[in-house]
Structure formats: structure tokens, C-alpha cells
Amino acid sequence: MMSAIIDRTMTFGAGRERPAVRETSTAPVARQTAPPARSGAVPADPGVWSRRLRNAATVVLPPVIVTAFFLLIWEMLSSSQGAVLPAPSQVVTDTWELIVNPFYDHGGNDVGMAWQLLASLERVAYGYALAVVAGIGLGVLVGQSTWAMRGLDPLFQVLRTVPPLAWLPISLAAFQASNPSAIFVIFITAIWPIIINTSVGIRNISQDYVNVARVLRLNGYEYFTKIMLPAAAPYVFSGLRIGIGLAWLAIVAAEMLIGGVGIGFFIWDAWNASMLSDIVLALVYVGLVGFFLDRLVAIVGNWVTRGTQAG
Amino acid sequence: MTSYLSIEHVHKTFGEGPTATEVLRDVDLHVERGEFLSIIGHSGCGKSTVLNIVAGLLETSTGAVILDGKEVSKPGPDRSVVFQNHSLLPWLTVRDNVALAVDKTFKGKKSAAERREWVNATLDMVGMGHALDKRPDEISGGMKQRVGIARALAMEPKVLLMDEPFGALDALTRAHLQDEVMRIQSDLGNTVLMVTHDVDEAVLLSDRIVMMTNGPAATIGEILEIDLPKPRERLAMADNAEYNHYRAEVLRFLHERHKNPESEAA
Numbered sequence: 001m002m003s004a005i006i007d008r009t010m011t012f013g014a015g016r017e018r019p020a021v022r023e024t025s026t027a028p029v030a031r032q033t034a035p036p037a038r039s040g041a042v043p044a045d046p047g048v049w050s051r052r053l054r055n056a057a058t059v060v061l062p063p064v065i066v067t068a069f070f071l072l073i074w075e076m077l078s079s080s081q082g083a084v085l086p087a088p089s090q091v092v093t094d095t096w097e098l099i100v101n102p103f104y105d106h107g108g109n110d111v112g113m114a115w116q117l118l119a120s121l122e123r124v125a126y127g128y129a130l131a132v133v134a135g136i137g138l139g140v141l142v143g144q145s146t147w148a149m150r151g152l153d154p155l156f157q158v159l160r161t162v163p164p165l166a167w168l169p170i171s172l173a174a175f176q177a178s179n180p181s182a183i184f185v186i187f188i189t190a191i192w193p194i195i196i197n198t199s200v201g202i203r204n205i206s207q208d209y210v211n212v213a214r215v216l217r218l219n220g221y222e223y224f225t226k227i228m229l230p231a232a233a234p235y236v237f238s239g240l241r242i243g244i245g246l247a248w249l250a251i252v253a254a255e256m257l258i259g260g261v262g263i264g265f266f267i268w269d270a271w272n273a274s275m276l277s278d279i280v281l282a283l284v285y286v287g288l289v290g291f292f293l294d295r296l297v298a299i300v301g302n303w304v305t306r307g308t309q310a311g
Numbered sequence: 312m313t314s315y316l317s318i319e320h321v322h323k324t325f326g327e328g329p330t331a332t333e334v335l336r337d338v339d340l341h342v343e344r345g346e347f348l349s350i351i352g353h354s355g356c357g358k359s360t361v362l363n364i365v366a367g368l369l370e371t372s373t374g375a376v377i378l379d380g381k382e383v384s385k386p387g388p389d390r391s392v393v394f395q396n397h398s399l400l401p402w403l404t405v406r407d408n409v410a411l412a413v414d415k416t417f418k419g420k421k422s423a424a425e426r427r428e429w430v431n432a433t434l435d436m437v438g439m440g441h442a443l444d445k446r447p448d449e450i451s452g453g454m455k456q457r458v459g460i461a462r463a464l465a466m467e468p469k470v471l472l473m474d475e476p477f478g479a480l481d482a483l484t485r486a487h488l489q490d491e492v493m494r495i496q497s498d499l500g501n502t503v504l505m506v507t508h509d510v511d512e513a514v515l516l517s518d519r520i521v522m523m524t525n526g527p528a529a530t531i532g533e534i535l536e537i538d539l540p541k542p543r544e545r546l547a548m549a550d551n552a553e554y555n556h557y558r559a560e561v562l563r564f565l566h567e568r569h570k571n572p573e574s575e576a577a
Contacts (some may be wrong), residue, residue, distance in 0.1 A: 208398040211368055214386040216415045216466075226411060230402040305402075306446075 094277030119261040127186025135191040139198020160192035164250035178258035189250040190243035201235025237301030248290045314341035321374035336528040347503045349513040352523030358506045388416040391463035393473040397455040399447040406443040409462045416466045433465040453484035473505040522564045
């Protein structure tokens with residue numbers, strides 16, 4: 001969990017940088033495609049198309065090359081004598097049934113990968129949604145009230161270092177059921193960065209905006225909706241982004257212990273059955289889903305906070 | 312004798328005990344309805360503090376501010392502020408920035424349609440009718456300040472407070488906006504209190520210039536009445552003997568009698 005804290009601080013900085021980096025890499029493409037659209041009747045000259053292709057190539061080629069290189073090395077290493085782990089080609093052959101039939105349902109735990117992932121996503125959705133509501137609420141409280149900050153901050157600082165799985169036994173004892181326990185673990189994992197970032201965002205609201213609110217005599221509710229939330233939104237969203245990442249990290253571990261349908265238990269089950277290829281496939285899916293969750297929150301964040309970064 | 316806006320023997324001390332600094336000492340100022348009054352002084356002399364006290368953003372240590380017969384100690388829409396750095400809310404469009412002020416001020420007094428109309432009318436007045444749906448980061452600094460002025464005017468304040476409103480703008484944009492403010496003020500007859508450190512700006516725009524002594528414990532050093540007919544033409548004023556006389560008066564006060572404490576030390 002120490003790594004999660006470091007992760008938090010590192011991603012915190014990166015979260016504010018990343019959109020800008022992405023913008024510089026995609027903006028030229030967008031800008032250069034604009035002229036032909038404006039010229040209308042004039043057919044796009046070949047120069048524009050070749051430039052567009054070149055721009056696309058500079059974005060797409062590096063990751064493709066690096067991934068191909070990585071797979072090649074893996075293939076070579078796993079093909080050598082005494083290799084324990086399956087090669088990529090082996091993984092695809094072994095798991096072909098799982099890849100092409102993501103939605104089969106043979107009852108019990110024997111369901112397609114899509115159902116496994118959806119079951120995990122459902123738990124994450126519940127736990128994360130609770131964490132968002134409670135986290136932003138507590139973050140606003142701690143950000144607004146010095147007394148609340150002094151009272152709650154030490155508690156938060158201690159509790160946030162407790163590893164996610166350490167909460168599982170006590171939540172199993174409290175809820176007497178596996179599913180709510182897993183949801184609680186997600187909740188308690190995702191909530192800390194949301195609280196902390198929200199409170200920092202509230203504390204950093206520019207005095208200018210506060211003065212505007214005072215001159216306009218906004219009441220508490222108006223201040224909350226018109227000034228506080230939009231002003232703190234960039235911070236809140238970097239908290240939300242770290243939170244979703246941590247939630248997805250925790251779900252696999254939690255599901256390994258609670259069992260049932262879910263990608264975590266699928267991995268554990270495959271390990272017990274020595275189906276290493278299934279595990280590799282599951283890891284790829286977990287990574288991709290995690291990536292898309294992160295992107296999703298980032299996109300929502302960019303959309304919601306458009307304009308608030310500049311001033 | 313009661314004025315429209317009275318600043319009555321205001322003292323202001325920041326902090327307490329041994330670290331306390333007295334910023335203002337016995338500032339006493341009376342502004343008539345429709346008057347354009349500038350406060351000028353070196354930086355750090357507390358001129359913005361005076362403005363913030365009138366705005367209600369700061370409390371007086373002793374003394375009081377009386378506007379239209381009522382004591383004011385909290386911020387309110389009857390004293391709208393044009394902030395130095397425009398302070399537009401970046402997540403709202405130009406229209407919504409002004410609409411926030413209008414809706415808050417005129418809720419229950421004007422219908423929604425009237426309020427919308429009024430937002431458009433004020434933005435037209437400052438020449439920003441073409442950029443209603445732009446966000447602050449999409450328009451220039453001068454345009455932002457125009458919107459800031461529109462937002463303040465749209466509240467129909469009893470007194471308009473401007474805190475170095477053109478300080479962050481380039482010279483040409485500044486001149487242009489000063490002309491606009493002169494035109495709007497002569498059209499609407501607003502009572503204006505402006506803080507500035509620009510001598511030309513003060514002489515060109517004001518009916519009276521309040522010159523502040525250096526801090527700490529700054530107070531009003533002298534008040535200069537600018538008896539030039541309005542409207543004033545920037546170009547004509549350059550060769551106007553009276554204008555230049557007033558200008559020299561202010562400069563003399565600032566640079567001979569109350570030198571900038573920093574330049575003195577250097």
C-alpha cells in the first residue's frame with residue numbers, strides 16, 4: 001500500500017500534466033485536417049493526405065513496434081528449453097475458446113470472460129460510486145472547516161495506509177456476506193485519494209472567486225454549485241482518477257479471496273487448475289479494462305473541467 | 312452635511328499585538344452622487360485597502376462607511392467591484408458570468424426574459440455583444456476586463472468600485488477601455504471610486520483625485536479637484552495647459568512630497 005501512496009502523489013502530478021501532453025500530440029493532427037474541410041469544393045490535395053497519414057503513423061507506430069518487439073522477446077524466451085510460462089502464441093491457442101466466446105454461460109462459475117469482467121465491474125461500480133459520494137462529501141467538509149480538518153485528517157492519514165485486503169476479514173465479519181465485503185473493500189480503497197484531493201481543491205479556491213461570491217452575496221448552496229464545485233473540479237477529478245485505478249487494483253485481490261464469479265477468482269481458479277494461459281489472458285483483460293476505466297474518468301474530467309485550468 | 316458615500320474616520324490595522332501593522336489612519340472621504348473619484352498613491356500605501364473596506368471585503372478597525380444613509384460593513388450588490396485581474400469565472404461563458412450577477416441581484420424584481428435582455432444589453436454596452444458564448448480563456452485580456460466591467464455595471468450598483476481596473480492591460484488597450492469607461496459613466500451617471508497608480512488615467516477620468524500618503528499608517532494627503540469640462544478628449548488633453556497643470560500637481564505630490572519609499576532606499 002506504500003506504493004499506492006507514492007502512486008497517489010505521482011499520479012497527482014501526472015494527472016495535471018497528462019492532458020496537456022496528449023493535447024500537443026493530437027492537436028497538430030486536428031489543426032492540419034481543418035483546411036480541406038474549410039475549402040469545401042476544392043478537392044483535398046494529395047499533400048494533405050500524406051501529411052495526415054504521416055501524423056497518424058507517428059502516433060500509432062511507436063506503440064505497435066514496441067509491443068511487437070516485446071511479444072517477440074517473450075515468444076523467444078518461452079520457446080527456450082525449460083521455460084515454465086507459455087509463449088504468446090501458446091496463450092492464444094490455449095484460450096481461443098475463451099477469446100471467441102466471451103458470453104457463454106455454463107452455469108455456476110463457468111461463464112465467459114465478459115461475464116467475469118462485468119461481475120467485477122459491477123462490484124467496482126457500487127464500491128466506487130459510494131466512495132465518490134462519501135469522498136467528495138468528506139473532502140468538502142475537511143476542505144471547508146479547519147476544525148474538521150484537524151479532527152479528521154490524522155484519522156485519514158492513518159487509515160489510508162491500511163492495505164485493502166486487511167479490511168476484508170473485518171468487513172466479512174461485519175457484513176456476513178462476501179459480495180458486500182468486496183464492495184466495502186473497493187469503497188475503502190478508493191475513498192482516500194478522493195477525500196484528500198477534494199479537500200486540497202477546496203482549500204486552493206482562488207481568493208478572487210471567493211471575493212466575487214461575496215460581492216454577489218451567493219448563499220451557501222449557490223456558492224457550492226457555482227464556485228466551489230467547478231473551482232475544485234480539476235482536483236476532484238484527479239482524485240477520482242487515482243481512486244478508480246486503486247479500486248480496480250483492489251478488486252482482483254478481493255475476489256481471489258471471496259470467490260464466485262469475477263475476474264479475480266477466475267485467475268485464482270485458473271492457477272489452481274494450472275491453466276497459465278487463462279491467467280495470461282485474464283491479466284491482459286484486467287489491464288485493458290483498467291486502462292479504459294482510467295481513460296473514461298479522464299475524459300469525463302476533461303469534459304467537465306474544460307476551461308477551468310486556464311484563467 | 313451628509314454625502315452619498317461617506318468614509319468616516321476609518322482606521323485599519325492588520326494583525327494583533329507586537330506584529331500588528333497600522334495600514335490606514337483616519338481616512339475621511341466624502342463622495343457625491345455621480346462623482347468619479349480616483350485614489351492614487353504609491354504601491355503599498357493602502358489604497359486598495361480603502362476600496363476593499365468600501366466593498367465590505369475587509370472590515371474597518373474603527374470608523375465606518377455610510378452609503379446612501381446606511382452603514383455598510385458586508386459586501387453587497389449595491390457596491391459592485393471591477394477586480395484588477397477581472398476575476399471572471401473561467402467555467403462560465405461571458406454571458407453566464409454576467410447572468411450570474413444579474414440573476415442574483417434582480418431575482419424577483421425582473422422576469423427571466425427581462426434579466427436575459429439586460430445581460431445582453433450590458434454586454435452590448437461594453438462592446439462584447441459578439442462574444443456571448445465564449446469562455447474567458449478564449450478572449451483577450453482587454454475583453455475579459457470589459458466583461459468584468461459589464462458584470463459590475465449590470466448589478467446597477469449605487470457605487471462602482473474599480474481596483475486598478477486597467478493595470479494588467481497594455482497601453483493601447485488601456486486607453487481604449489478608459490475612453491469606454493468615460494463614455495459609459497457619462498451615459499449612466501454612475502458614482503465611481505477607482506484605485507489607480509496611473510497619473511494620466513486619474514486626471515483624465517476623475518472629478519477629484521485623492522492622493523494618499525505613504526504607508527504604514529497612510530492617510531489622505533491631498534484632494535485635487537479636476538475642473539475640466541466633460542467629455543474629455545484624450546488627444547485634446549495632451550496640449551491642454553490646465554490638464555498638464557493638474558498632471559504636474561499629482562506628480563509633484565507623488566514624487567516630491569511623498570516619494571516612493573522603495574526608490575528612496577535605493
